[in-house]
Amino acid sequence: MRVTTVVIGAGHAGLAMSHCLTARSIDHVILERGEVANSWRTERWDSLRLLTPNWLSRLPGYRYEGNDPDGFRTMPETIDFIDRYAAAISAPVRMHTKVTSVRRTDDGYEVVTDEGTWRARTVVLATGACNVPCIPAVAEALPAEIHTLTSMTYRNPDMLDTGGVLVVGASASGTQIAEEIQRSGRPVTIAVGQHIRAPRTYRGRDIKWWMDAAGVLDDRYDEIDDVQRARNVPSLQLAGSTDRRTVDLNRLSDMGVRLVGRLAGAADGRAQFSGSLRNQCELSDLKMNRLLERIDAWATERGLDGEVEAPHRFAPTRVDDAPPLGIRLRGGEIRTVVWAAGYRPDHSWLHVPVLDHKGRVRHDGGVVQSPGMYLLGLPFLRRRKSSLIDGAAADAGDLCDHLAGCLDHGTARAKS
Amino acid sequence: MSTTKKPVDNGVNVEALLGARTALTDAPAGAKFTWRAKCEWVRGTHSRSTIEGFYGLGEEQKHRSKFTFDADHPEIFASEDKGATPVEMVLCGLASCLTAGIAAVAQNREIQLHSVTATLEGGMDIQGILGIDSDVRNGFNGIKVTYDIKADASPEEIKAVVAQSQKRSAVYDVITNPTNVTVVVR
Numbered sequence: 238m239r240v241t242t243v244v245i246g247a248g249h250a251g252l253a254m255s256h257c258l259t260a261r262s263i264d265h266v267i268l269e270r271g272e273v274a275n276s277w278r279t280e281r282w283d284s285l286r287l288l289t290p291n292w293l294s295r296l297p298g299y300r301y302e303g304n305d306p307d308g309f310r311t312m313p314e315t316i317d318f319i320d321r322y323a324a325a326i327s328a329p330v331r332m333h334t335k336v337t338s339v340r341r342t343d344d345g346y347e348v349v350t351d352e353g354t355w356r357a358r359t360v361v362l363a364t365g366a367c368n369v370p371c372i373p374a375v376a377e378a379l380p381a382e383i384h385t386l387t388s389m390t391y392r393n394p395d396m397l398d399t400g401g402v403l404v405v406g407a408s409a410s411g412t413q414i415a416e417e418i419q420r421s422g423r424p425v426t427i428a429v430g431q432h433i434r435a436p437r438t439y440r441g442r443d444i445k446w447w448m449d450a451a452g453v454l455d456d457r458y459d460e461i462d463d464v465q466r467a468r469n470v471p472s473l474q475l476a477g478s479t480d481r482r483t484v485d486l487n488r489l490s491d492m493g494v495r496l497v498g499r500l501a502g503a504a505d506g507r508a509q510f511s512g513s514l515r516n517q518c519e520l521s522d523l524k525m526n527r528l529l530e531r532i533d534a535w536a537t538e539r540g541l542d543g544e545v546e547a548p549h550r551f552a553p554t555r556v557d558d559a560p561p562l563g564i565r566l567r568g569g570e571i572r573t574v575v576w577a578a579g580y581r582p583d584h585s586w587l588h589v590p591v592l593d594h595k596g597r598v599r600h601d602g603g604v605v606q607s608p609g610m611y612l613l614g615l616p617f618l619r620r621r622k623s624s625l626i627d628g629a630a631a632d633a634g635d636l637c638d639h640l641a642g643c644l645d646h647g648t649a650r651a652k653s
Numbered sequence: 654m655s656t657t658k659k660p661v662d663n664g665v666n667v668e669a670l671l672g673a674r675t676a677l678t679d680a681p682a683g684a685k686f687t688w689r690a691k692c693e694w695v696r697g698t699h700s701r702s703t704i705e706g707f708y709g710l711g712e713e714q715k716h717r718s719k720f721t722f723d724a725d726h727p728e729i730f731a732s733e734d735k736g737a738t739p740v741e742m743v744l745c746g747l748a749s750c751l752t753a754g755i756a757a758v759a760q761n762r763e764i765q766l767h768s769v770t771a772t773l774e775g776g777m778d779i780q781g782i783l784g785i786d787s788d789v790r791n792g793f794n795g796i797k798v799t800y801d802i803k804a805d806a807s808p809e810e811i812k813a814v815v816a817q818s819q820k821r822s823a824v825y826d827v828i829t830n831p832t833n834v835t836v837v838v839r
Contacts, residue, residue, distance in 0.1 A: 499830075516816055
């Protein structure tokens with residue numbers, strides 16, 4: 238089977254690219270291992286809502302038109318939204334078609350699937366940033382009696398034993414899961430490594446409204462100081478909920494969740510925690526305050542100071558004088574460990590020499606170092622919003638322009 | 654008065670450090686270092702350590718000269734006090750590591766430092782090392798580092814430099830995280 242462009246993955250990013258390709262009359266197919274929005278259907282916990290308000294999911298040619306623009310989509314609503322988009326743009330999706338290999342050929346790429354082989358001049362990798370949960374090596378040292386889950390396999394507290402739970406990771410997933418489990422009556426300890434604190438609302442507006450309006454989400458990968466560092470920063474510690482509450486470490490402490498340092502080791506039936514908790518929280522508070530300063534400066538510049546609430550700062554993250562450096566894993570104090578230490582993409586099927594020594598695709602703003610290959614949907618790919626649904630429009634537009642140029646160039650070269 | 658800004662100079666060659674980061678990203682084998690120390694017992698609790706060679710960038714390296722450090726215990730431990738105690742040397746290592754990091758991070762952020770002073774305290778209950786109470790650990794029960802910094806920057810910017818220095822510090826990591834230690838006798 239031949240086609241000009243193969244898009245791998247029918248999530249919001251692959252669909253946005255499909256819209257751009259269709260607009261340029263570039264024939265293409267989207268290969269999807271499951272159904273449209275597959276990760277949202279199969280790899281998320283029950284209570285999860287999107288971290289961005291409804292209005293902030295603008296896809297090319299499609300936006301929210303309901304009556305709750307400031308609400309946060311549940312998972313079924315998210316799936317429905319992406320499903321409707323696929324239908325609205327008549328995306329050529331081949332569902333239940335799992336890509337097992339992509340190789341370079343003389344004139345493009347060979348994409349092997351369990352439903353046949355495709356040949357294409359260009360390929361767009363839109364399989365997402367969250368394919369595999371990051372599980373630290375210390376996992377192997379846990380006693381066998383400990384039940385382990387990841388933020389991808391966790392669904393709700395009912396599936397857990399009674400007894401203590403250690404949640405490893407304090408970004409959006411870890412804090413939300415910790416809050417929900419603590420509320421179920423199981424005492425939670427949360428191991429806190431690098432995380433980025435952010436309030437849900439600030440000066441009466443949603444933090445994402447500020448970040449969008451002030452241009453923070455539009456920061457470009459080729460204009461910021463250190464893109465490598467920016468790409469490794471975890472996503473904001475936010476939660477979407479009907480009461481718009483901020484789920485930060487102070488809130489978790491108020492509920493009785495115990496804060497400990499990063500999980501550093503396990504030996505003799507004990508988990509060992511880093512003594513760096515205070516600095517992790519300090520780094521996070523400082524980073525949050527820099528964001529708020531940027532927002533305040535923008536608000537003043539735009540003359541919003543009388544219109545919105547006055548600037549203020551949040552109480553620093555409270556850390557005990559001597560947080561525990563270890564807890565017993567045997568004997569029932571901890572029955573379950575939930576890994577919420579982040580995710581990474583899985584490109585193990587990509588047999589093109591574009592991976593670095595850590596298995597990451599080498600690219601310049603989504604233009605992969607192999608002609609005609611593109612990448613979408615990774616953190617800070619081209620902009621700060623690249624990993625948001627709202628980031629797909631601009632990135633897909635830019636990369637589709639490049640892809641079209643690549644096709645024109647190839648045609649011109651073939652003719653000459 | 655001239656309005657031209659004087660270039661920031663904390664005596665750190667940031668270009669060289671950033672260059673090394675780029676070079677070692679592409680050649681990770683060169684980033685594997687081995688640090689060494691040799692220690693000779695002198696008499697009683699007095700010992701003398703020497704530091705000379707180390708391994709890195711794919712080959713044996715040498716300091717410009719040999720450094721020696723005497724360690725001992727104070728007279729209240731019935732020792733001769735010929736040098737700092739080993740635990741005090743740990744505090745020196747932590748302070749020097751964090752302070753070097755502060756200079757480098759400040760240089761990279763174009764912050765001129767005028768003075769940086771760290772004061773360290775490590776609390777210890779010596780019932781642990783004396784074997785009086787097995788519930789008491791041998792090591793510090795906590796370390797407190799207090800920085801007094803004069804620099805051309807806001808208090809928030811200075812705090813951010815100190816926080817970033819902790820994030821990148823080797824000795825801070827050694828002290829805050831477990832490390833496997835293998836001691837063998839030949």
